[in-house]
Amino acid sequence: MSDYDDLIHNLRARGHRLTPQRRLVLEALQHGDHHMSADEIAQTITARYPSISVDPTTIYRTLRWLRDVNLVSETSLGQNHMLYALLSHHDHHHLVCEICNTVIEIDPLILEPLRLELESRYGFAARLAHISIFGLCAACRR
Numbered sequence: 001m002s003d004y005d006d007l008i009h010n011l012r013a014r015g016h017r018l019t020p021q022r023r024l025v026l027e028a029l030q031h032g033d034h035h036m037s038a039d040e041i042a043q044t045i046t047a048r049y050p051s052i053s054v055d056p057t058t059i060y061r062t063l064r065w066l067r068d069v070n071l072v073s074e075t076s077l078g079q080n081h082m083l084y085a086l087l088s089h090h091d092h093h094h095l096v097c098e099i100c101n102t103v104i105e106i107d108p109l110i111l112e113p114l115r116l117e118l119e120s121r122y123g124f125a126a127r128l129a130h131i132s133i134f135g136l137c138a139a140c141r142r
């Protein structure tokens, strides 16, 4: 089974319906090799299926839904620039420099101690997938 088949299977097993719109958005994310904005997803769908009219509002709503069922992660690189990715494809976090806008991908295990601490001290199950941490990069700190 491919990752994509796994996703679909997982969704159905949890009793969710895969509407054509949801399928198109998942497919677009599956074919992109990195994060995509809602606009890029809309462009990808239009390029693959020119006869389908793509409504950005619907894409956005679909992405929120996919995020809520834990298939897609959402991260912001600042200025309301939201990016989406399949969770299964995308195990990392970002450091975002507020001066030069450099984005550094970091090892997801770095946040694991924080996740465990939040769980043991507060009984809180943190959603720590695909986090963006803002600050100053090494070059800009000099």
Ligand SMILES: [Zn+2]
Pocket: 035, 075, 090, 092, 093, 094, 130
């Ligand atoms: Zn990312």
Ligand SMILES: [Zn+2]
Pocket: 097, 098, 099, 100, 101, 102, 136, 137, 138, 139, 140
């Ligand atoms: Zn910087």
